Amino acid sequence: MKLYVVHGINLDQLGTRQPEIYGTQTLSDQWAVWTGWLAKHWPGVELEALQFNDEAACIRFLQEVDGPEVGVVLNPGAWTHSSIPLRDCVAGLKAAVIEVHLSHTYAREAFRRVSLLAPYTQGTISGLGWQGYRLAMEALLTAQMH
Numbered sequence: 627m628k629l630y631v632v633h634g635i636n637l638d639q640l641g642t643r644q645p646e647i648y649g650t651q652t653l654s655d656q657w658a659v660w661t662g663w664l665a666k667h668w669p670g671v672e673l674e675a676l677q678f679n680d681e682a683a684c685i686r687f688l689q690e691v692d693g694p695e696v697g698v699v700l701n702p703g704a705w706t707h708s709s710i711p712l713r714d715c716v717a718g719l720k721a722a723v724i725e726v727h728l729s730h731t732y733a734r735e736a737f738r739r740v741s742l743l744a745p746y747t748q749g750t751i752s753g754l755g756w757q758g759y760r761l762a763m764e765a766l767l768t769a770q771m772h
């Protein structure tokens with residue numbers, strides 16, 4: 627299985643943007659954590675992590691890598707609550723998708739409590755910080771084996 631960790635809009639600012647909500651770690655900081663964990667527990671699994679501020683580029687990427695042997699950990703950022711195009715893209719994917727959010731979206735502003743993508747994902751992990759990504763990867767890999 628090939629895993630993709632896909633981050634949406636503004637998530638390139640992690641580490642400096644609202645650290646009281648999102649923490650101080652960057653996407654780059656997490657790369658070593660993810661690859662080390664995968665090498666130890668799931669050798670042979672390929673991982674690629676990307677971040678998009680361009681919604682169309684994100685959608686094109688998801689469509690290009692789509693397939694039944696693909697797992698996507700998707701943190702769409704604000705697109706979660708606003709993007710019908712991304713919702714339609716995820717609805718049409720053959721890849722297994724788990725939506726992840728660093729912050730506890732259901733404990734924040736009312737508009738953040740609605741995910742347009744959730745009905746088309748395998749599940750949602752919200753509020754567990756960076757641990758949510760590892761849990762999503764593990765869930766995708768475990769499901770693939772069954």
